Amino acid sequence: MSFDLSLLGWTDSMAAELPADTVPARVARVDRGAAEVIAADGHHQARYSADVRRAAATDPVALPCVGDWAAIRMLPEGRYELEAVLPRTTAFVRGGVGRDSRGGLSGDSQGQVLAANVDIVFVAEPSMHSTDFADLGRIERLVALAWESGGTPVVLITKSDLFEHGLDELLADVRAVAPGVDVHAVSSLQGEGVELVSGYLQGSRTAVVLGPSGAGKSTLVNALAGGEVMDTQQVRAGDGRGRHTTVHRELITLPGGGLVIDTPGIRRVGLYGMSEGVDLVFADIEELAEQCRFDDCNHDGEPGCAVLEALESGELPERRLESWRKLQREAAWMASRGDARLRKEQQAKWKSITKQLRTHYKNRGR
């Protein structure tokens, strides 16, 4: 099988980054120490070169991830090696503190790239979620995250068929919390808006779909792909008997053009190092804050506070100010977690040094 790499998003300008005797390939999936890549001549398993492994050991961000363009080299024995990760245009980086599926904190201590070279970030929020309406705060958060990745957010209000009246009002509310972002209603079940979504992917662009569980992300991707995107693979178990296992494709090429990256990590992506994204999404509040009398105004009752004045006059909705405060608190909390981790590391280091010294003196005393 051969692939036209331009359909996977390759542009000739990237060729300048390729080391000699290597060919470009897109990373479709990563395993420990190796990646499944798609090159012009087909799918290959490519082991990381010593250089790649060395770089990743000092900085996990250097590890290949889904969506990366990589330079691969064919070794004499017919195996493939992943020589280098080409410069990324965008990246979803999970920061120092990740959240696991239960909303707790996971133990990762350094950044990790969850997906790279993502052009369009669809933020999927259901119009109705059991008995609740779309969560505007969550949309704000995910839009901030999308900006932070370097991609372009597009908000999709999914399951629009569940909403009989007032959809236009809901869309207006969503547009108000996501200034400068396209907002569309989608019903994958009824096929409403699906073509519009696929339009964003023309020109072989790559997208991810963020959103809470049950938002209809899989249903949308299946609708775009025109069928189920789960692969069933025959795997030989140790006892030699075949067994069926379902392998989820992580880099999905769509028949209508474009690609979708769908991994458990990107599905769970939460809050991290938000500062820049927060500023973009809350540009209106930041602007108001600049007009406060005091530069270090906390917008908490200080005289001459432009933010509270806008709140009084109704120009600034209270809910919006609350989301802003919440995000700032979370960002500050994340930062303090970072410091706590540093302190813990230092304590551990001193503990081991003290132990060594003790052993040293004890032995000397004998």
Ligand SMILES: Nc1nc2c(ncn2[C@@H]2O[C@H](COP(=O)(O)OP(=O)(O)OP(=O)(O)O)[C@@H](O)[C@H]2O)c(=O)[nH]1
């Ligand atoms: N009414 C309606 N239901 C939908 C629509 N799209 C998806 N659903 C239903 O919503 C449920 C969840 O859809 P999924 O596509 O699995 O949601 P998801 O976002 O992938 O959820 P996770 O895999 O948990 O992250 C399923 O029962 C779908 O049939 C829609 O457009 N309208």
Ligand SMILES: [Zn+2]
């Ligand atoms: Zn103020």
